[in-house]
Amino acid sequence: MFNFTPLLGAQSPSPASQSLLELDGGVKVLVDVGWDEHFSVSELKALERHIPTLSIILLTHATSSHLGAFAHCCKNFPLFTQIPIYATTPVISLGRTLLQDVYSSTPLASTVIPADSLAESSFASGSNSTDPTLQILLTPPTTQEIAYYFSLIHPLKYSQPHEPLPSTFSPPLNGLKITAYNAGHTLGGTIWHLQHGTESIVYAVDWNQVRENVLSGAAWLDASGGGAEVIEQLRKPTALICSSRGAGKDSLTGGRRRRDDLLLDTIRATIAKGGTVLIPTDTSARVLELAYLLEHAWRKEHSNGSGESPFKSARLYLASKNVGATMRYARSMLEWMDDNIVRELEAVEAATTSKKQHKRNDSKPIGNQDNKSTGNAAGPFDFKYLRLLERKKQIDRIVATKGARVILASDTSLEWGFSKEILHQIANDSSNLIILTESYGVPDNVRKDKESLAALLWSWYQERRDGVALEPGADGQNLEQVHTGGRELQVHIAERVPLQGRELLAYQQYLATQRRLQNQIPLGSGSTLETSADAVDETSSTSSSSSEESDPERQGKALNTSATVANLNRNKAGLTKETFGVNVLLRQPGLYDYDVRGKKGREQMFPFISKRRRADDFGDLIRPDEYLRAEERDEIDGHDMRDDSLNKNSKLGQKRKWGDTGLGGANGSNGRGTVNKRRQQKPNVTYNNGIANGDVTVNGLHDPDLDDLSDDSELDPDESMNGPSKVVTRVESVEAHLKIAYVDFVGLHDQRSLSMLIPLIQPRKLILVGGDASETAVLANECRQKLVPAFSESAERTHNGVFTPLNGQMVDASVDTNAWTVKLSNGLVKRLRWQNVRGLGIVTLMGHLGAMAVDDQEFTDTISKKRQKLLKEDREGSEVQKIASEAKSQQTAPVLDVLPASMAAATRFVAQPLHVGDLRLADLRKILQSTGHTADFRGEGTLLIDGLVAVRKTATGRIEVEGGGLGLPEYPVRNPESSFYAVKRRIYDGLAVIAGG
16 A cells, blocks of 8 residues: 655645655655745644654755755654654755754744734733734754754665664554665755565655766666666656656756856856856755866866966855855765766875875976976865855955956845845846856745745746847857846845844743643653654563553554644643643652552553663664764864754753743853854964865965955854844845846756656656646656556556646555465475576466365364354354354365366467576676677677677567577687577576476
8 A cells, every 4th residue: 555645846836845655554754844945834734744643754855845844843843853764964964054054044944933823822821912913933943953953864875775763653664665876966865765565666856867077867777787777676666756847848958068068158258247146056955066067167267377267367156154064064975976076086185195205205296297286186175266155244245346256155046045145236237147047936825926036037037028138158159148127126135133022922922832732742652752763672672561552552642642732732721630641740840649549551650761772683782973083073162963962952841041041052141152252262274175264365365355354253143133033024126237047057857857767667656746737747648658558457547657646635556466375285386396596496387276175173273262262251152153154164275286187288388488587788798708708788788799699688678689500700709609509598597497387
């Protein structure tokens, strides 16, 4: 059984992605917790309802559309942190820096408390209703809390099957296996493969098959087989969940090189005139590809001494509030990148080693290498010309000065981050240019006046109302830059303002209500003091209460608890002592008496929570975080972010010291102490490999735009805000005269990749999500035509095996499997001749199926067991006779017996031999080369042996051998056997030929 429900991202222009997979036995898997640039709490209501029943959570990409709501769910949904979460190491590290950048860049990420919740809190406390237009912000997670939340994620590697641990309130996973494969698009991006019983599910949303500068292509195709077929693990799944975004987009002629040249030519045309180029990008995903490309373009232009290039006079910047940590993580995860990046790093290390050796020997370099080129060798992400900016004052100083510059800034939506502020300052200059790197749409639930700035500029680019400027490119083709024509551009600026008067009272009432509700959550089978692994050990261990409460009962208690809390949230009614049970002694302070008369099980004993030691057959389990090197730790102000104690300081309802607002981190006293400590310190170091540490030089290159900023310790207004606050939005209008250009740098699949790979994958069911309605409809119609032979007859009668659900619509994508159990007669078993194929025993059967009476001993045992059970319950007589009669009627079973002589003679000529096994041409090539034959690949899926014999493997797995039976004189072979028969013999050696009779 497999049901799929898209929570967000189905047939919608919004990039946010949330999907729910329900498997047999009540196992529920949540894939991604995405959010869009509006940070609306209403988009998480469907997710919140499913949290008490989730088993595991999987994350695919380190982008806000795939994990933007992760920190919000961890902080505001109590059960969310008890669910095991799995992702690759780059997704964990880069996702951490992404959310830290988001929460420090915009107050809207803190999310506004819904007006109905404030009204209910005010009504429950007996005060007057609050202003419906009041937008009070929730307490945002601090940097330490975000780091702690991401430390809870279990890291995985590519192509390594893993059996996950279930949550404390989840049913058993029954052998569920998850495997991560490279998806391209982002560093550590994942295609998930889930194997659960007979269900083989591939979840592939937002992937890219094309190889890029930093990222390698998706791991669909098998490189050992010539790249013409999909790898075995992802081939022919029972269900494929694929994104349809980009289905209506044609691939760019020339591929990646043409795309890179188009971006550089567009930049060159603007900086040659002294303009500013703004490229909105994300914080931790596609920014790596853009930063690598521009940095190496600047290196190439500066290394070319002849000629005047505009790149030499233009400056390159990357602006983001946490970009230093992002690049530090990128430099530590080069093994996750393309092989060219690894080879480039090895070449730099070899050059550095050679230079040190020459210095030690006091000699000159060998060949044409000079000291200058060797000394300036830098790694892939050791930036020499790209300057990293993390402060708003640095942005203001740079934009205020004149000169050619290129600025990469977050975010692509232009709704938060430095990109929005830079656009506001450069929009009125016609010599400036903004380059959009992806297309944008407006969700259906967003009003036209609430659309993002990126979507507005994209609509202007498509309209082209004010004309197009054509700039000559390096290859002679014209580059299009759309004029804005002085249109009015409204920029919505959200500011954080402290609460005062009744606003503060309403906020305190809301906190008191939420604190009371959280304290009333009973300590069920899964306590918040235990981790998921400890809870699994608790349920798997034998105890006195294990026989009294089964796993379904525990799951039911978790569901009942969630329903009770939800009912309390609506009715504002308190729980009684009976609802708490014996746990009332822990939940209510000052209460020491509890009546245990008439109670059973654990209700008879004083509640005690013991954290068990985690161990397995090999000994105690260790914590890898305790053995990290210093450069691998995530430290802020000397504190390890992986320490659990950092999360214990900000629990709701916890007592705090005098003067502490309880908001944690930057809003509390500790945060102020940290700020004062930072103010006392004067940065006196230089940029090291592009990381801004306070000085104004980068690798010895002086930057006058950053003068007088190293000693400026004044923080941004949002960073210095303490205490409860609200968001106030003001609108500023500016006349837009800058030009708009578009270069597709999103790094996603296009129409060609989708139409080529999906038929090769051959899924039995196809579910399309992650695209708007038009893209989904186009791809669905195309797949229905190409995948008809792969679908079952029932799928053809319903949806042709292709499903296009809407948000919240459940799809039953189960595959009907029929299984029968038959017994083999002793005579047939004696005739079986087993053959060994790669460690598996294979045999073919042909017999006569008939009904045979069950052994009398088995019948007697069945009757005796059922009679003993009824005798214990004093139910003799008619019921015993009824069961005995039923057992007698069911004492026959299907048995496969040896064919009679008359039937065996008739079927002997009909049966055909079977070839069992999977022959790989790459393995056949190695075997033939080892025996003295010459074997080379010619074309796709064709192996040529000795220039005479051609071996082809079709898409259905059929092996075709063509060629002459005798070798020719001009092709001498060391092996005396003829090539044709030698090839056939090697093929048969790799397969098991089983006789049909």
